[in-house]
Amino acid sequence: MDGNEDSGIFFEEDDHRAAYIFNADQPLSTQKQTPRPAKRRKVAKADAPRPHQDSSVELAFPPLFNGAEGSDAVRLRKQLYETAWPVLEDRIQHVLREANSNTLDEVTSFLQHAAEAETGKITAGFIITGPSIASQHLLFEQLGERLRTATRARFVRLRASEAPNLKAALKKIIQDATASGTDGEEVGDVEISHGGRKYLDYDLEALHVFLQQQQQQSPRVVVAFQDSEAFEGGLLTDLIALFHSWRDRIPFDLLFGIATSVELFQARLLKSTARQLYGAQFDVVQADSVLESVIKTAVAGSQAALRIGPSLLQSWVDRHRDQVAGIQVFISSLKYVYMCHFYADPLSVLLAGDGRLDRKLMQPEHIEAVRTLDSFKAQVEAAVEARQLNHAQSLLEDDDYLVAQILEQGQKRNEYLLRLLRSLHLVAATGLSSTSFTDLYILALSSGIDIDQSSGTVPLEDAVKRLRAEEFLSLINRLLMAVQTGSSDLGLDGWEPDAEELVGSLTDLRDEVDGLRERSKSNGTVLKSKYSAQSRVLRTTVVAQKVQLSQDTAIMTDEDKAFTKAVDALLDLLSENLNCGPIDNLFLHEAWVFDSKSPYRDVFVPCPDATFGRALSRPHDYLACACCAKANGGLASTLPTTAILYHLYLEAGALINVADLWSAYYALVGEESEPGLDERSALVCFYRGLAELRMMGFVKQSRKKADHVAKLKWLF
């Protein structure tokens, strides 16, 4: 307490200032001594062998293994992070820009065309953005940039919160329209005067004069209502009417960001106002498809160094769908997982390939850590079961052998990933599966890919069997194409040289079936396999005045039989190639798969109510003090004051008598009890507790009765 009070008094001057520049040279020594040694204690060990740390301005990662991690390993982790993430970030940004580019082009060309056509109305673009405001932000930013460069228009973005009324809206429009052109040059000097007169800052005349002074070829003013649903209907109507009346002097164009639908939006405007608009509707790419392409690029793509585990990815996708969290949140989550992995997991060094990882780097601690992994256990058990006892023993006892194994894993990982992505790509190329790529990817990671009809994760068997000859050919063509070109989204190059066998068999099949088709065509029959529906014919025969239904297998020609064989061959080929195990079958997958939900959930979806509630109801969880251990979530006189009051608060009803609260509190901590406070000290504590409860928004003043307060919080 002494320390606290000292510090309270010490900082007094700065603490009462609203904002100040922190000055580290301040003589903080007096009270700073106390926390310092404690802080140093951990770092101290590591400080000695890391002389480079001070020299580098960049932040270095702290060494792990309680500081025992070698500096090279630490640096390597940091390097890995710094090479892994920026690549992805660039690609993601690229994807996002691409996603909006169509809309941007459309809007720009619409505005340009509308400017030329004389309609006598105000041009208005209605952009259906979907419900997430966060993604609107990016879109309108891009729109602003685009319009400024493409049409040299003045672009003003309005948000409902910035423009509560007509005056404020006009002010903002004039301010931004006059400022946007003068970015660097004469920012402070945008007041326009005309013949010594100064305009009011919400007078559109000022804008008019300004635009004339700019001496440009009729620069247009584009006003974008970012969240037009949030604007008051009356305000919009007023603004549109005003713009319309100024149309001959200032050429206004309007853009509306709409979350719902144009019809609903129009219903909020007056009919006369709506008639003044000449509009077109633009649809932004749906958030789901943006998410899918981001996942393809940044999560599934070959360039993603770190793999996101299936359950974590699923939870992100769910959150995106359910809570409209926005693509930005998804990207942040992804980034944070990268940060977590390389910052806090010492085994992340195993991700380093091409010789950066060597025996020297592997400390005993690393090897120890590897031996605690689940996948290590699984590996050893598998070895024992396969009667490779030597292998198992060496894994357990021989460090060098283990390191050699570890170093081999890099190659295996790459092979696995390549196989996974190629399989996925081929599955997508068949076009027979209706699951989205995201779901497919999650499924593949968690339980592998298998096209077997009954037990497989991606049951394609039936679909393949039912193919007709033409479809069969086009499927093979698609597959060949896929192998040849790969996928740019996934960062997958064509792998024709690697898959000579597959390509060879596919082309053989194609040629064969092609030949079969020609032959059956010349025979006048349709080529079919025994699986296809036409092969079974329902026959009705009338025998002795009775109708007999019989199902007959149609007579299979030789061509048909050959085609059936071809289908079977393709099926075998596919099940051989579209095959991949779940990701956690791999030895050491922990080093490059991140599948823990906890840091993500804590950091992005906090539950402050629960945190506050826990702190106050069970302070021992945080303080770990000897005195409150007995309380165990109950009321005890040794708890901090606010915690005691909080317990009493929970027991109380909607209206709390402060006098009774005080007497209950005093009875608990008063002279006879353990803390043994005298009345005035207890009152001081009580005051503090009560003030804190109020500050946290638990109680408010009640006028119903004297000295009563009202309860405000029920949900914890």
Next chain:
Amino acid sequence: MARKKTAREATALRPSRKREAPVDPYEVPDEGETPRRRRRLETTDSANGNMQERRNGAAEDAQTAVETTPAKRRGRPPKSAAAGTPMAQATTPSAKRPRSLAETPVKVDGLDTPSRRNIADRSARRKSARALIDRVMGGTVSEDEVEEGDIAREIYESSEAEEEGQEGQEEAQEPTAPSKSPGRKRRAAARKRSPTPPRDLPPHEQYFYQNKPGLAKTSNNTLSSLDLLTHDEYFSVLRQLKDPHAADVNFLQNLHAESFAQWAFELSQGFSTCLYGYGSKRRLLHSFATYLSSQNPHHKVVIVNGYVRTLTARDILSTLTAAFPSPLTSNSSGGGGVGLNPSTTLQTLLTHLSTTSSSSGLTILVNSVDFPALRKPALQSLLSRLAAHSRIHLACTADTPNFPLLWDAGLRASFNFLFHDCTTFAPYGPCELEVVDEVHELLGRKSRRAGGKEGVAFVLRSLPENARALFRLLVGEVLVAMEEEQGGRGVGGGGRGGEEVAVEYKMVYNKAVEEFICSSEMAFRTLLKEFHDHQIITSHKDSIGTELLSLPFRKEELESILEELMS
């Protein structure tokens, strides 16, 4: 003064009228249709009679009450019994009922304290009390009778609850006092509503349970016997107080301090961090600032104290421009201050940051981002724009559990927050939480003011002569009003401050004109505005819209202020 009194009475009356309606729906399921109907009839019945009649008819009332009881004893179904007996009465009063309601609120003089409604209720209550007594005397209880008793008891109880809401002075005069305790005991048994609340309700159920009308019964104890703390006493006691958890709190803080490197890394990666949890995080953030500048001395750290009530966008921006003196700002607005428009200043600052090539960045640490000063949307969007800049990092602390409500999805995205649980249990410093003021405000005792008597003297010294004269006039008027009040009320309420006593705005204005303090209302208003700004007067409107002025000081303080002003 008189006005003040009526205002208080009006508030006393309102709940009593309101309570009638909401009580019913919750009472119904217990007794079925009958009792409500009956009670209404009985109340309206007696609502017709005035005081005089009530005295005379008291015996008769008791008679009818008793008469109804035997009627029930015959075992008639309760519904028909209820409909049968008072049917004749029911038609007559219903016509007059609206009139009696309309009459109630127009009392201005406030002389006869018990309202008509009260009288009516009291007679109904007395009747039911008598019925109760009769039955206790009578002995045997049939099934019907239990229900009948419930009605009587309910009337008794409901009027009692209403009276609790009032001053409680009438309580003593009640003649029915002796019957109170048996009635209450029986009720608790009969209503099956146990005094201990049901345990382990889910939060929403708890809410509805606790907000059941009529349930909020609290005792009438007040803190009047307790000598409330003054600022001086609070601080002198606080200084001697030892926190038994100080060591643990320190330990917790050091635990958090170990994450400094992690936070710094997160900040450097373009995230903002938000530290939340119970306890003051001011010291933690300060240590974090120390850590940051020890890591990179060229990195500027600006601390914004959200708990400072007067914090504005200007404060933040001017500090930021001072941290990054750019040629543009110093040119346009001279001396590095903030120009006319915060948004242009911000724009300048941001462009300056993006164009300069120096490697140093800026970290903004915001204390208590969810305190009132920073709750304005404009400030939050300012912060978010700052945080969105790649060279500016932002870390903030949040002290209330509701802080996520501050940001919508858009703001959240541009802040790019990471949240960390930083429960510190550290006590809030005097700069963050003005404990005494907060508590007194909570209790409705006093509001903030300019540091007591000395503060007023200081403020007045800086004001022109006529302002001082006006304040002297005001103090004099309030003191006179206080004298009158005390004379009228006797000994009670001596401890109440000047805020309880108000003087009429119009009257003060007239006097001010008479004494040549000001010549127009405009000037008068300007003078008052000055007082308002320093929080040395408060004003409010009473129920009929008269503007009242009052001074938030005790009588003794006012006296010494007046002395000082006169000297």
